[in-house]
Every structure is written in C-alpha cells, then in structure tokens.
Amino acid sequence: GAGVSQTPSNKVTEKGKYVELRCDPISGHTALYWYRQSLGQGPEFLIYFQGTGAADDSGLPNDRFFAVRPEGSVSTLKIQRTERGDSAVYLCASSYGGPRGDTQYFGPGTRLTVL
Amino acid sequence: AQSVTQPDIHITVSEGASLELRCNYSYGATPYLFWYVQSPGQGLQLLLKYFSGDTLVQGIKGFEAEFKRSQSSFNLRKPSVHWSDAAEYFCALDNYGQNFVFGPGTRLSVLP
Numbered sequence: 001g002a003g004v005s006q007t008p009s010n011k012v013t014e015k016g017k018y019v020e021l022r023c024d025p026i027s028g029h030t031a032l033y034w035y036r037q038s039l040g041q042g043p044e045f046l047i048y049f050q051g052t053g054a055a056d057d058s059g060l061p062n063d064r065f066f067a068v069r070p071e072g073s074v075s076t077l078k079i080q081r082t083e084r085g086d087s088a089v090y091l092c093a094s095s096y097g098g099p100r101g102d103t104q105y106f107g108p109g110t111r112l113t114v115l
Numbered sequence: 116a117q118s119v120t121q122p123d124i125h126i127t128v129s130e131g132a133s134l135e136l137r138c139n140y141s142y143g144a145t146p147y148l149f150w151y152v153q154s155p156g157q158g159l160q161l162l163l164k165y166f167s168g169d170t171l172v173q174g175i176k177g178f179e180a181e182f183k184r185s186q187s188s189f190n191l192r193k194p195s196v197h198w199s200d201a202a203e204y205f206c207a208l209d210n211y212g213q214n215f216v217f218g219p220g221t222r223l224s225v226l227p
Contacts, residue, residue, distance in 0.1 A: 004158065033214070042119075042205050042217030043159070056213045091159070098212060106151075106159035 004107035021077040025094030035091040082114045119218035127224040136191040138206030147209035148189040154202040201225045
C-alpha cells in the first residue's frame with residue numbers, strides 16, 4: 001500500500017513569510033508525528049497527534065510553529081514569520097497506535113529553505 | 116534527561132567486512148530502542164526494535180542489535196556489509212510513550 005507522503009518535497013521561502021507543510025499518513029494510522037532534521041543531526045521531535053488532537057506538542061520550538069489534523073488523517077505543519085534557522089528537513093511519520101511499541105513509518109520529508 | 120548518543124560520526128568499512136555501530140542511551144527505566152536507516156532521498160526505515168525479552172534482536176537486511184543494560188548500549192551489527200548498506204544510521208528510544216529521541220546518526224561508507 002501507499003506509504004507516508006509529504007508535500008511539497010522542497011520549499012524555498014523568504015524570511016518572514018508563512019509556510020504550510022502537508023503530511024498524508026498511511027491509511028488507518030491513528031498516530032502522526034512531526035520531526036525536524038537539521039543538517040548532520042538526527043530527527044528532533046516536534047509534535048505527536050493521536051487522532052485529531054495533539055497528544056504531545058512539547059517539541060514545538062516556539063509559538064511560530066503550529067500543526068493541525070482536523071479530520072484525524074492529513075496533517076499540516078504551519079510556520080509563521082519564518083526565520084533562517086527554520087531551514088531543515090521536516091519529517092512526518094505515522095503509526096497504527098501510539099508511540100509505545102508501534103513502528104513509526106516515515107515520509108521522505110520536506111526540505112525547507114528560508115532565505 | 117533522556118538522550119541517545121552515537122559516538123561515531125562516520126565509519127568506513129570494506130564490502131564484505133563486519134560492522135558494528137555504537138549506540139548509548141540515558142533513560143530512567145527499561146527503554147524501548149530502535150535502529151533506523153536513512154538512505155539519500157529516502158525516508159527513515161526501521162531496521163529493528165527492542166522492547167523486552169531476548170537481548171539480541173534480529174532485523175531486516177541481515178542486521179542485528181544487542182541490548183546491554185549494564186553498559187546502556189544497543190549496538191547494531193552486521194557480519195558482512197554490502198555496498199547498498201551505505202547510508203545514515205540512527206539509534207532512537209521511546210521517551211515514555213510520548214515521542215522518540217534520536218541520536219545524531221552515524222554515516223556509513225562502504226569501500227568496494
């Protein structure tokens with residue numbers, strides 16, 4: 001079946017602009033995660049959804065970052081007033097259940113470049 | 116705080132040689148541990164995971180890992196490396212069922 005998909009694959013924007021990154025999880029997966037991966041580093045947790053609600057948003061760096069999952073499937077990560085330090089690959093993952101014990105399946109990521 | 120360290124940033128091995136990638140963790144309880152591989156342009160793929168029981172776990176592509184509580188380690192091994200194994204490898208732990216904590220990764224290069 002189809003895996004996790006993310007659009008766009010690449011996004012270039014200017015400092016101060018607003019961006020939206022989309023994630024389509026595997027059908028039937030209730031849990032969805034967003035991570036950020038900077039160059040040369042491992043993925044850094046941002047937020048975890050169980051269904052429509054954010055079960056853990058402790059990784060969001062500040063209030064410029066926001067994510068939604070209104071129907072419990074597709075999720076959008078929104079970044080306001082982008083800064084150059086936001087440049088990274090944003091990864092989405094989904095799993096059938098919650099984090100404890102369930103395999104997370106990752107998408108290919110969206111590479112965000114803030115000029 | 117929970118953390119994962121991977122002491123080797125970059126490792127180079129010859130094709131056919133054995134491989135061991137190191138992973139150490141800091142965690143307040145028995146951890147759930149994972150190894151993922153990331154090839155260029157590809158998403159992270161799960162190689163194997165440890166929850167409990169047998170401390171030697173088998174994964175895909177001929178990889179295995181051994182959990183050693185006394186050393187807080189979960190090293191990844193493969194007896195004979197193939198050129199297609201060249202990639203970035205990440206060790207991760209489940210942070211009390213809330214999220215994952217990843218290590219910084221080890222880049223593996225394979226010489227022909």
